[in-house]
Amino acid sequence: MAEAPLLSVKDLVVEFPTRRGLVLRAVDGVSFELRQGEVLGLVGESGAGKSITGAAVIGLLEPPGRIAGGEVRLKGERIDQLDRGAMRRVRGGRIGMVFQDPLTSLNPLYTVGQQLVETIQTHLPLSPAQARQRAVDLLVEVGIPAAERRIDSYPHEFSGGMRQRVIIALALAAEPELVIADEPTTALDVSVQAQVIAVLKRLCREKNMAIILITHDMGVIAELAHRVAVMYAGRIVEIGPVRDVVKAPRHPYTRGLMGSIPDPAAEADRLTQIPGAMPRLNAIPSGCAFNPRCASVLDRCRRERPSARVVGSSEVACWLDDEQLRRSDLQAVVAR
Amino acid sequence: MIAFLIRRIAQAVLVMLVVGFVAFSMFRFVGDPVSIMVGQEATAADRAAMAERLGIDRPFPVQFARFVGNALNGDFGISYRVGRPVMDLIQERLPATLELALCAAMFALVFGIGAGVYTALHRDGALSHAAMTLSLIGVSLPTFLIGIGLIFLFSVELNWLPSFGRGQVVDVGGWKSGFLTQSGLRSLVLPTITLGLFQMTLIMRLVRSEMLEVLRTDYIKFARARGLHDRAIHYGHALKNTLIPVITLMGIRLGSLVAFAIITETVFQWPGVGFLFVASVQAVDVPMMASYLVLVAAFFVVVNLVVDLAYYRVDPRLRTDHATARS
Amino acid sequence: MTETSAAPAPVRTRPSLRERIAAAWDSDIAYSFRHSPVTIVAAVIVLLLLFGAIFGPWIAPQNPFDPGSLNLMEGKTAPLTPNMFTGKTFLLGTDDQGRDVFSTILYGSRVSLFVGFAAVAFSMVLGVTLGLIAGYRGGWLDSVIMRTADIQLTFESLLVALMIFGFTRTLIPPGSQNELAVPVLILAIGLAEWPQYARTVRGVTMVERNKEYVQAARVIGLHPAIIMMRHVLPNVLGPVLVIATLGLALAIIAEATLSFLGVGVPPTQPSLGTLIRVGQEYIVSGEWWILLFPAVTLLALALAVNLLGDWLRDVLNPKLR
Numbered sequence: 001m002a003e004a005p006l007l008s009v010k011d012l013v014v015e016f017p018t019r020r021g022l023v024l025r026a027v028d029g030v031s032f033e034l035r036q037g038e039v040l041g042l043v044g045e046s047g048a049g050k051s052i053t054g055a056a057v058i059g060l061l062e063p064p065g066r067i068a069g070g071e072v073r074l075k076g077e078r079i080d081q082l083d084r085g086a087m088r089r090v091r092g093g094r095i096g097m098v099f100q101d102p103l104t105s106l107n108p109l110y111t112v113g114q115q116l117v118e119t120i121q122t123h124l125p126l127s128p129a130q131a132r133q134r135a136v137d138l139l140v141e142v143g144i145p146a147a148e149r150r151i152d153s154y155p156h157e158f159s160g161g162m163r164q165r166v167i168i169a170l171a172l173a174a175e176p177e178l179v180i181a182d183e184p185t186t187a188l189d190v191s192v193q194a195q196v197i198a199v200l201k202r203l204c205r206e207k208n209m210a211i212i213l214i215t216h217d218m219g220v221i222a223e224l225a226h227r228v229a230v231m232y233a234g235r236i237v238e239i240g241p242v243r244d245v246v247k248a249p250r251h252p253y254t255r256g257l258m259g260s261i262p263d264p265a266a267e268a269d270r271l272t273q274i275p276g277a278m279p280r281l282n283a284i285p286s287g288c289a290f291n292p293r294c295a296s297v298l299d300r301c302r303r304e305r306p307s308a309r310v311v312g313s314s315e316v317a318c319w320l321d322d323e324q325l326r327r328s329d330l331q332a333v334v335a336r
Numbered sequence: 337m338i339a340f341l342i343r344r345i346a347q348a349v350l351v352m353l354v355v356g357f358v359a360f361s362m363f364r365f366v367g368d369p370v371s372i373m374v375g376q377e378a379t380a381a382d383r384a385a386m387a388e389r390l391g392i393d394r395p396f397p398v399q400f401a402r403f404v405g406n407a408l409n410g411d412f413g414i415s416y417r418v419g420r421p422v423m424d425l426i427q428e429r430l431p432a433t434l435e436l437a438l439c440a441a442m443f444a445l446v447f448g449i450g451a452g453v454y455t456a457l458h459r460d461g462a463l464s465h466a467a468m469t470l471s472l473i474g475v476s477l478p479t480f481l482i483g484i485g486l487i488f489l490f491s492v493e494l495n496w497l498p499s500f501g502r503g504q505v506v507d508v509g510g511w512k513s514g515f516l517t518q519s520g521l522r523s524l525v526l527p528t529i530t531l532g533l534f535q536m537t538l539i540m541r542l543v544r545s546e547m548l549e550v551l552r553t554d555y556i557k558f559a560r561a562r563g564l565h566d567r568a569i570h571y572g573h574a575l576k577n578t579l580i581p582v583i584t585l586m587g588i589r590l591g592s593l594v595a596f597a598i599i600t601e602t603v604f605q606w607p608g609v610g611f612l613f614v615a616s617v618q619a620v621d622v623p624m625m626a627s628y629l630v631l632v633a634a635f636f637v638v639v640n641l642v643v644d645l646a647y648y649r650v651d652p653r654l655r656t657d658h659a660t661a662r663s
Numbered sequence: 664m665t666e667t668s669a670a671p672a673p674v675r676t677r678p679s680l681r682e683r684i685a686a687a688w689d690s691d692i693a694y695s696f697r698h699s700p701v702t703i704v705a706a707v708i709v710l711l712l713l714f715g716a717i718f719g720p721w722i723a724p725q726n727p728f729d730p731g732s733l734n735l736m737e738g739k740t741a742p743l744t745p746n747m748f749t750g751k752t753f754l755l756g757t758d759d760q761g762r763d764v765f766s767t768i769l770y771g772s773r774v775s776l777f778v779g780f781a782a783v784a785f786s787m788v789l790g791v792t793l794g795l796i797a798g799y800r801g802g803w804l805d806s807v808i809m810r811t812a813d814i815q816l817t818f819e820s821l822l823v824a825l826m827i828f829g830f831t832r833t834l835i836p837p838g839s840q841n842e843l844a845v846p847v848l849i850l851a852i853g854l855a856e857w858p859q860y861a862r863t864v865r866g867v868t869m870v871e872r873n874k875e876y877v878q879a880a881r882v883i884g885l886h887p888a889i890i891m892m893r894h895v896l897p898n899v900l901g902p903v904l905v906i907a908t909l910g911l912a913l914a915i916i917a918e919a920t921l922s923f924l925g926v927g928v929p930p931t932q933p934s935l936g937t938l939i940r941v942g943q944e945y946i947v948s949g950e951w952w953i954l955l956f957p958a959v960t961l962l963a964l965a966l967a968v969n970l971l972g973d974w975l976r977d978v979l980n981p982k983l984r
Binding site: 090091096097104106107108109122154167170173 | 558573
Binding site: 351355472479487591592595596599613625629632633636637 | 821958
């Protein structure tokens, strides 16, 4: 590991002060690294802090949310403390973003060409004609047929899948090194999902671009990601290569999460289910946040918060010893 | 586009016919037009002549058709109160009202949109809070009180601006304009503010709430994620989307200006159509009231038509018939 | 069943008055009310003005419209200043006729509030009824009612009121113009405001009509009028209450405006608008109190009612905020 990672997030803490003086921690001590061209999946239930982590990296936290601790480095340079102007240049320039809903992410009153050219010219010193040519090229790249003609169409004249391609084109407008894709396929039909995933996969390979893929869909992760980080209540509980995390999950929560995914090949006739629900941000238990729902809970889990340690090829934040974490028959959930 | 236009125009014509019918019924069935026109001491021959002149001896549909025909030719009969053709009276006074309404509309638009955008972008600023509080008072403040207050402050106490009339006007091809003299312009200031202030507060509040709504949308978040300049996001993306619902309101508001001009003209003794109308309501001058109704309806209908077309221009989603095939 | 297992049935007592007050105090609406000082102030202002209007004849130092109680010598007395001839002082001064301004305001707000409430009640009954019919029956009746509402909404309601006022007056013989002025005013303002209610009620009715409980009521053959009263009406009460409150402010302003224009109430029954119209003539000569106090009263009334309406809208429909 000679060169610095493309993105390094260390001990990131995001807080939302509430009106009553309470401070909610939506992201609590999250660390991960991303190499060039690598796709990192960020999974977890809704409210686990995945999207907020993504928004914190690109500097788009909704006020009053703020980064209260830790650091974010892009190629070794800190970007979490940049001023507005500098951060604006990073956004869209070096880090692109793709949102969940293609139907609402484009301004309905401008043609896709106008929106593309505007983005390109904001970040690259191109003439209007050059910017337009680049916009056409981008549309071709993301697989819009007849791009030369469709560039002057308005968003409402495209289907959902095509709009998501346009959005990807917009995220790529200035050749970013990293794209944060927040649930990029959730709002799409299943058949269209596959096409959009294929586009992302190809672009990632061709442009050696890194992607943070935020989703709760393990199928998308398995298809696209190299590594995956599992989040629970604002913390990463397990992070490792996709194959290992999916096939041999270590953390009790990950085991429960994987058990809740239907697997056509498996014999099991019922899905497992984790009892209880993820705690609300104002009621996160002390120690390990998962302890009230964990079947293998220890006394220590209720007192001390586990930090991540290497187990095999993954890192796991759990107090159980390596022996127990490796056992395949570890009871993932409380017996029903 | 053409189907849309035809449908709108058909609607407009329908509204005008309904209003015309109401106006005609007023004119025809309220009181006895013949006695009013010829006076109490007229002979039977006079009465018959007048009845024939007014066409009252004809069947009802014929009378209505004639009324519509006359109205289209600008003939609305003779004022009971003044004894002169209604159209002449209106023509004399229309420039005063239109100039006032135009100034008030510009005032309301410029300051309403400006303040609305400002308060939306600086939600927690002291100036925004002040503007919002003032606007709440503005909505509750009757127009005539605004006028009286302004007269008291700027005419009586400070003696800066005239409190009544149009000042000196210049006749430009039959159009008496107050725009060309200093006293005319000075006379316009207070009535413009009086007439425009209420509309301004409404526009400001609407622009603010629409803009806040738009700033929360995904496409604005996405525009930020694309690294666009704040100015491009606020004034290019957010404002344009904000203005779409505002345009509709603007049409209705512009119509209201004519109605509220009645009050403003009364407060400032502004020699416009509204002032004339109040006098005719007081004197039960039916032809005058009926014509004013038709005139205002025509104004409203035209404004609404223009608004629809503007809407169509701004929002590409309404223009789908132009669009290339959906993919 | 044996005797022993039959425990005495719990006696359900009706909640005592104290309990009911406690429950009301804890409700969301009361909570939001207690935590909004502006709303409390607005409510106090409205209650004070209502009290003054209702009990005006007993509170007022004089009956300003009984010529016998007036003394021309006391005309144009400044507030809290002894009159130079009689030495009497007046809280808010007197007008040119020697009328006590405080008394004229009490009598005037009586007229203003009466016209306001009556016009709102009239337009509410009319609008709710037409809205229910349009929404429940649908078809051509719905089209006719809603088209009419649309056309009328195109015009400013004040203009509509002025038109109706002028039109109705032409039908009244000159001798009874003054007596009938107030009812005509109520009719004109009420007729100008009904489309607001009709639109809202129609929308809610159309939603409710297709719900299962209304379908069930229809199946068992309940009369449409009963279905509407029992099942649909309760659902529209919230929005109607909001429109009515904001409508009250509009009606009060409309009445004041018409009276200010000299086409509203007759001079023998002056409302706040009439008082302002009269007071306006004295601003140049320096008798500011004749204008100021009625104007402030009108403004306070309209503002307070508007604030209450805004608050009600926020409480009853948080989504609209």
